[in-house]
Amino acid sequence: MSTSNPVNLLDFDVDGLVAWFAGLGEKPFRARQVMRWMHHEGCADFDAMTDVAKSLRAKLKEIAVVRPPVPVRDSISADGTRKWLLDVGNANAVETVFIPETNRGTLCVSSQAGCALDCAFCSTGKQGFNRNLSAAEIIGQLWLANNLLGAARDQAADLEAGERDNGRIISNVVMMGMGEPLANFDNVVTALRLMLDDHAYGLSRRRVTVSTSGIVPAMDRLRDECPVALAVSLHASNDALRDRLVPINQKYPLRELMAACQRYLERAPRDFVTFEYVMLDGVNDSDTHARELVALVRDVPCKFNLIPFNPFPDSGFLRSPAERIRRFASILIDAGIVTTTRKTRGDDVDAACGQLAGQVQDKTRRTVRLKQEREIRS
Ligand code: SAH
Ligand code: SF4
Numbered sequence: 466m467s468t469s470n471p472v473n474l475l476d477f478d479v480d481g482l483v484a485w486f487a488g489l490g491e492k493p494f495r496a497r498q499v500m501r502w503m504h505h506e507g508c509a510d511f512d513a514m515t516d517v518a519k520s521l522r523a524k525l526k527e528i529a530v531v532r533p534p535v536p537v538r539d540s541i542s543a544d545g546t547r548k549w550l551l552d553v554g555n556a557n558a559v560e561t562v563f564i565p566e567t568n569r570g571t572l573c574v575s576s577q578a579g580c581a582l583d584c585a586f587c588s589t590g591k592q593g594f595n596r597n598l599s600a601a602e603i604i605g606q607l608w609l610a611n612n613l614l615g616a617a618r619d620q621a622a623d624l625e626a627g628e629r630d631n632g633r634i635i636s637n638v639v640m641m642g643m644g645e646p647l648a649n650f651d652n653v654v655t656a657l658r659l660m661l662d663d664h665a666y667g668l669s670r671r672r673v674t675v676s677t678s679g680i681v682p683a684m685d686r687l688r689d690e691c692p693v694a695l696a697v698s699l700h701a702s703n704d705a706l707r708d709r710l711v712p713i714n715q716k717y718p719l720r721e722l723m724a725a726c727q728r729y730l731e732r733a734p735r736d737f738v739t740f741e742y743v744m745l746d747g748v749n750d751s752d753t754h755a756r757e758l759v760a761l762v763r764d765v766p767c768k769f770n771l772i773p774f775n776p777f778p779d780s781g782f783l784r785s786p787a788e789r790i791r792r793f794a795s796i797l798i799d800a801g802i803v804t805t806t807r808k809t810r811g812d813d814v815d816a817a818c819g820q821l822a823g824q825v826q827d828k829t830r831r832t833v834r835l836k837q838e839r840e841i842r843s
Contacts, residue, residue, distance in 0.1 A: 471529050473532045473599075474525075474531050475608065479496070479659075491521060495517065499514060500662075500664040505664075507615065508531070509530075511531075512526075533609045534551040534602050534606065535551065536549045536550065537558060538550035546562060546563065546564050553596075558578075560643060571635070574606045576644040576648075576652075577648065579644070580644045581594035581648065582645050582711070582712065584678060589643045597644075599652055607666060611635060614634045637673070638672070639673075639676065640675045645677065650683055653675070654691050657691050671734045671735055673694060674696050675694070675696070676696040677696070678698045679698065680713060681725045685725060688728060688733070693734065694739070697739070698711065700743050701714070702757035703761075719761060730765075737768050738767045742770070744785035745774050745783070746786065750785040750793055752793070759796070759800040770806075773790060790806055
C-alpha cells in the first residue's frame with residue numbers, strides 16, 4: 466500500500482537523494498542509479514528501473530513518486546517554437562518554451578507562478594505573485610520537455626540523433642520563463658544542480674543561464690553556491706527610469722547592481738554578463754539613453770541583448786520601431802559592446818518574452834484595477 470503523502474524524488478538533487486536514501490538504509494550508489502533512471506531515461510515508474518533491487522523498488526513504490534508537472538496545453542508556433550502550459554494546482558499554470566535553432570535547442574524554464582517584482586512592462590509581473598515552484602516543478606519542466614521532444618524525435622525518421630550538440634535535443638537552459646529565479650533561490654539552485662550533474666542532465670555551466678532583475682544579495686549567493694551564466698534585466702540607463710520600470714531598483718540601485726555583476730564575474734563560467742534591455746518606444750530607447758548605458762557599464766565586461774517589447778493587453782507600452790532599435794544598437798556597437806537584437810520567437814502562440822501569462826490567478830486583481838483606474842482617468 467502506498468502512503469497518501471509520497472515524497473517526490475524529483476525534489477532532490479544528487480546529494481539530497483543520497484541523504485534521503487541513507488535514511489532508508491540504502492547505499493549512495495543506489496541513489497545515483499535511481500537518479501539516472503529518472504533523469505537520463507525519463508523514467509517515472511519504479512518497476513521499470515530494472516537494475517534496482519526488487520526490494521528497494523517495492524519500498525520506493527510505497528513511499529515515493531516521480532511526479533513532474535502535468536501539461537494541459539501543447540502549442541507549436543509556425544517557427545517551431547513549442548510551448549507547454551503546465552498545471553501547478555489551485556487553478557494556476559506556468560509555461561515552458563522550447564526554442565529550436567540550427568545548432569542548439571533552448572528550453573526557457575519558469576521558476577514561480579506569477580512574480581512579485583512588478584516590472585512595468587511584464588505580463589507575469591502584472592499578475593502579482595502566487596507561489597514559488599518546487600524544485601520538482603522546475604526540473605520537471607526539463608524532464609517533461611526531454612520526454613516529449615524525445616518521443617517526437619523518435620517518431621521523426623528524418624531526424625538523426627547526434628544532429629544537435631551531443632545528440633541532445635535540449636542543449637541550453639535559460640531561467641527566463643515566468644517568475645524571478647533568485648526570489649526562489651533554494652528550489653532554483655536544487656534544479657540548477659540537477660541540470661549540471663552528470664547523473665542527471667550533465668549540461669555545462671556555460672549553457673545554463675539565470676536571468677535576474679537584479680536581487681543583489683542573491684546574485685552573490687548564486688556566485689558562491691552555483692555559478693552559472695548570468696543575464697541581468699537592465700532595461701534602463703539611469704536610476705530614475707529604472708526605479709519606474711524595474712521597481713526592485715529602488716532597493717538595489719544601479720551602482721550596487723554593477724558592482725554585483727563585477728563580483729559575479731570573478732566566478733562566472735563566462736567572462737561577461739549579458740544585459741537584457743527591452744526596447745520601449747519613447748521610454749528608454751533614445752540615443753541619449755544608449756550613450757548613458759555605455760558610460761554605466763564601462764567597468765563591467767558585458768554583452769547586450771536588445772529585446773523588442775512584446776505587447777500584451779493594457780500594457781501601456783509600444784515596441785520601439787525597427788530603425789530606432791538598429792540606431793540604438795549601433796551606438797553600443799560603436800562603443801565596442803557586442804550587441805544582438807533578440808528575434809521574436811513564438812509570438813503567434815504568445816510564447817515570446819514577457820508574454821508568458823499562464824493562467825495564474827490574479828490575486829491582486831491588478832489588471833482589472835489598472836483598467837478601471839485608466840477608465841476613470843480618461
Ligand atoms: N524575472 C527574470 C526572468 C524572467 S523574464 C528577469 O526579469 O530577468 C525574462 C526577460 O523577459 C527579462 O529580461 C524580462 O525583463 C523580459 N520581459 C518581460 N516582459 C517583457 C515584454 N513584454 N517584452 C519583452 N521582454 C520582456
Ligand atoms: Fe518578474 Fe522578471 Fe517580469 Fe520583472 S520581468 S515582473 S522580475 S518576471
